[in-house]
Amino acid sequence: MKTDDLIRSLAADDTPRLSLARALVYGFLPGMVLSLIFYALVIGPRPHLAELLPAPRILFKIAFPIAVFACAGPLALQLARPRGDPRPLVYVLIGLLVVLAAAVVIELLVLPPDLWRVRFIGHNARVCLVLIPLMSAAPLVGTLIALHRGAASNPGLAGAVAGLFAGAFGAALYATHCPDDSPLFVATWYSLAILIVMSVGALAGSRFLRW
Amino acid sequence: MRADRNSEWGSLLRAANSGDSLAYQRFLRELAPVLRAFVRRLLARTSSGSAEVEDIVQEVLLAIHLKRQTWIETAPVSPWVFTIARHKTIDALRRRGRHIDVPIDDFAESLAADNDEPNLAGVYIDRQLGTLPEVQRKVVQAIAVTGDSISEAAEKLTMTQGAVRVALHRGLAAIAARTAKGGGTV
Structure with missing residues (x-):
């Protein structure tokens, strides 16, 4: 085929284009709704959540994944654009990791050492490792479908960040159910659960986000 | 410049x-x-x-x-x-x-x-065209090679213009998707 002929057919294809940001919203929402339905029907919020909410540990455990979520979405979009600039958002993420580390240090300072182990292990580590990835699965699929419209230079990395985005959502949702409030627990088990989702995202992305 | x-x-x-x-x-x-x-x-x-x-x-x-x-x-x-x-x-x-x-x-x-x-x-796209579903192939060929407009292609192939648009876009996307999967070495 002549290049000029190809160009003519490309110009004739006037299918309207969805912006990447909008595609991410449309892709994520159905997955989010599925997870919310699962949450409402199967696990639900912990008892007396509203009364407990002012406690700094509980506030932190819910707000932290929300902050990661808010950062990972735009970061995924930057990674899906040729010549996108992920750096500012990477700095924000590093900042969030510093905040998490600080929360762990403060917890170690205020908590008597004989409680460290108890708080770190918590009641529900295994449930956490199952429920966070479970509630992240559908949002991850939707996110990857949206990013498929993009052009990621590094598909595996874009997939991992999609996993961070979906995993942080799952973690924020799970945080309203989970009875373990210590930053020691959050920093270990929530992170591990999100890392699982990120690994799945990286693996899926390295295949599905190639273009 | x-x-x-x-x-x-x-x-x-x-x-x-x-x-x-x-x-x-x-x-x-x-x-x-x-x-x-x-x-x-x-x-x-x-x-x-x-x-x-x-x-x-x-x-x-x-x-x-x-x-x-x-x-x-x-x-x-x-x-x-x-x-x-x-x-x-x-x-x-x-x-x-x-x-x-x-x-x-x-x-x-x-x-x-x-x-x-x-x-x-080039020869690559022609080779990929051969592997497309018939409707997509005919639409892409009519518009690219013959030089038809959307409406001319619709008339010739007795399709609606909307169907021609869809087939054109899907055909082009399919050709690109095949390369992304690593298929079709030249």
Whole structure:
């Protein structure tokens, strides 16, 4: 085929284009709704959540994944654009990791050492490792479908960040159910659960986000 | 002239995004010789024929078309274009079992367009066309090779214009998807 002929057919294809940001919203929402339905029907919020909410540990455990979520979405979009600039958002993420580390240090300072182990292990580590990835699965699929419209230079990395985005959502949702409030627990088990989702995202992305 | 290129491509592509298909066609036509020079430059150290160069140019044009939504209207166009071009060129060479490691930033922006050679042809897309579902193949052929408009193609193939549009877009996307899966070595 002549290049000029190809160009003519490309110009004739006037299918309207969805912006990447909008595609991410449309892709994520159905997955989010599925997870919310699962949450409402199967696990639900912990008892007396509203009364407990002012406690700094509980506030932190819910707000932290929300902050990661808010950062990972735009970061995924930057990674899906040729010549996108992920750096500012990477700095924000590093900042969030510093905040998490600080929360762990403060917890170690205020908590008597004989409680460290108890708080770190918590009641529900295994449930956490199952429920966070479970509630992240559908949002991850939707996110990857949206990013498929993009052009990621590094598909595996874009997939991992999609996993961070979906995993942080799952973690924020799970945080309203989970009875373990210590930053020691959050920093270990929530992170591990999100890392699982990120690994799945990286693996899926390295295949599905190639273009 | 190079600085002009960015702003000229930018205004053409902005016009294209708001529905001006003539501006879009002009944008792609102006892009083609520059991409050709770019691909030739990257392939200079490999023994590649001109059909191979043209195949890669066409793959890049197809990718630019299908990934148009990844360009932000306020961003400069040519870094975006050359990033896609480099990605597709490296990808095409990898499929052929070769590697190149050439930094592009130092030459891409200063690249002059190769002489306009509108009749250069590739073989890759024709080969991919043969593997498309019949309707998509017929629509792409009618519009690309025969030069029909959407409405002419619709009349000839007794389809609605909407169906022709869908088949055209799906056909082009399918050709691109096949390369992304690593299929169809040339």
